[in-house]
Amino acid sequence: MNNQYQQVYVWSRYLRLFHWINVLAITILLGLGLIIFNAKTLGVSVDGKILLKTLHVITGYVFAINLLLRLVMGFFGKGYERWKKTLPFTKGFSQELAEFKQQPHKKYKGHNPLGKLMVGALLLSMCIQMISGLIIAGTDIYYPPFGQYFAKSIAIDSSKLDLIEPYSKENVDDQAYLEMRDIRKPFITAHVYAFYTLLFLIPLHIVGVIVAERREKTALVSAMINGYKYIPKKDNRDD
Ligand code: HEM
Secondary structure (H helix, E strand, O other), X not given: OOOOEEEEEOOOHHHHHHHHHHHHHHHHHXXXXXXXXXXXXXXXXXXXXXXXXXXXXXXXXXXXXXXXXXXXXXXXXXXXHOHHHOOOOOOOHHHHHHHHHHOOOOEEOOOOHHHHHHHHHHHHHHHHHHHHHHHHHHHHOOOXXXXXXXXXXXXXXXXXXXXXXXXXXXXXXXXXXXXXHHHHHHHHHHHHHHHHHHHHHHHHHHHHHHHHHHHHOOOHHHHHHHOEEEEEOOOOEEO
16 A cells, blocks of 8 residues: 555445445345336236245345434444435535535545435435335235235225235225225335336446546445545545
């Protein structure tokens, strides 16, 4: 290492773990989601669809728990886990953006302002996926946290909820079922549009990391593995 540079610990063990669990969960969710989306064209059977949706929802729980923990850490965590150092539009952000434009070689300990915009957009799309996903999991395969509620709302005999199964009409009131499908519609639409948004944002995020690394040369990529960046000892850097 050049002795003008120092090694600084930026991404905590918790943040790195969140990041890689998130990458893995989203990759599986995108893959399964794509198959569910094209199930008709692919000729997937009803049992196959139920299996795919169940796997998607179980992976969705891992994704949701990981994301909820991250949201909490934004308020109670330390250093770069906190929202102040993660999200755009906090106090002083427009100043940060102006400096970013004026000083192209400025080094950043945390995210540069464009990085903060990207993280904000990613987290927002992921929250929309989590909320819409948890709701449609209840209307479709009657899984928690809303499965019991929706099953009750469509049951002819609510003492026999165990008879209500995915893609079956047993113990299901036709009119109540249609009403439940109407409630579900906007959440499916949100789920699909947030999916398209993520398909656009994820490659952009990767390109952004490559461009930022070429511009700042702080070892951005390995920092998300070992936690350390390399920045000048003084001047031309952001704390
Ligand atoms: C980044 C996260 C996620 C992505 C990219 C994603 C993507 C998708 C896609 C593309 C579909 C197909 C939509 C369609 O057929 O119209 C889908 C369906 C579904 N997703 Fe997700 N999803 C995510 C998270 C979740 C979560 C957290 C849950 C719940 C725990 C969930 C539950 C469901 C369910 C139940 C369906 C089936 C809906 C149907 O009946 O078609 N998803 N998802």
